[in-house]
Amino acid sequence: MLNHWFRQADNVCYSNAILLLQRMPLSMHFFPALFRFPKDDPAQATRARHTLMSSVSALTVSSFTLYCTHIGLFRMSVASLTGFLTLAFIIHALFYAAICTGWNRRLADPSMTMVQIINSILWMMFVLYFIDQVRGAVLVLFMIIFVFGIFRLRLAQFVGAALFTLLSYALVIALLAYNQPQSINVKIELLQWVLLAMVLPWFALIGAYISNIRSALRHKNKELETALATIEHLASHDELTGIANRRCFLDALRREQARVDREAQPFCLALFDLDFFKAINDLHGHSAGDKVLRTFAECVQKEVRKSDYFGRYGGEEFALLIVDAEIALASSILERIRTGIEEQAFPLVNRKVTASIGVAQYQPGETISNLINRADQALYAAKKGGRNCVKQAIDDTEEAGVIMALH
């Protein structure tokens, strides 16, 4: 009977615990998160690293205070101090978990530097209040706390932290003078306070200076990143039409060739050349010609699939890489594009603009230049065949030529 009752009580406790865990979704993420370092986000990784560093320094101070308790310089039993140190450890773990779970991103300052510094200062005050004889030497530990501020704080925050330290220390002196007059020499403590008041502003100033240099560097890095992205875009895109330039197109062609050689899927290369474009330039001017090129590029882009790759090959010549398509399918796509161009309005020139198109299917093992050559031969045939049409190159890689007119 008693056994049964215990088992039931056990079950109730167990299900209550499960319920509690389910009702607290935070716990489900929180504990595993403590052991998960945020590697995928460099900013979060840096924050987690700084928090771990500050935890290590807190651990050193904790060991020091435990030793002081052991030799009778800390007015507290080992058991009570262990309790306080456990609390300090939990607080550090919470900071770390907040970063690992990404919770800190909701805060105005996701690094939580100021909060962590205030936390450390308060713990330092705790140590200063209970430690005897070596209180002056302990003050040097404030420097470690302020070093962490260099990672993030602005001058005003540094000054705030320094003032908070001085006021808290003054309060500790007053409390000691009132509660433990035998353990304090007020004159010496005040002298130490003045010394701290002289050192901290300088520390704050130099810290803020370094912090400013870091943020200027960050800003410059961002500018460099943007400049690099612009350069990369300029190097790979045609300025006039905004589509890929010849170099970038050839890179895409080589990538596709490597993929197809691996996966044995067909792809086609089409070369476009605007018909009588010289006459457009001559009659309507170069800028009208530029506008025609832009409208033409937009018109083709509208018609092609996202997986296909369109680029300016040079002058009024364009190239289209049609992936996963044999020549019959590619030709019907190109025929649709050709009709689209024919029907497109080109307001500045107020006349029909057409294009001749040559297309070749990649033959496994052939070189890129051979493929381009065959597509070019097909384009030449399209020009010769009356323009405004699509012509296919023959499959034979040895013998470049054209066999079929679609229009």
Ligand SMILES: Nc1nc2c(ncn2[C@@H]2O[C@H](COP(=O)(O)OP(=O)(O)OP(=O)(O)O)[C@@H](O)[C@H]2O)c(=O)[nH]1
């Ligand atoms: N506006 C403008 N014209 C360009 C650009 N690049 C090349 N061209 C012109 O394109 C024209 C190409 O003329 P051609 O190669 O003789 O050919 P076409 O007049 O189109 O005749 P077909 O190709 O035989 O139909 C030349 O006048 C070039 O100056 C450009 O970026 N902008």
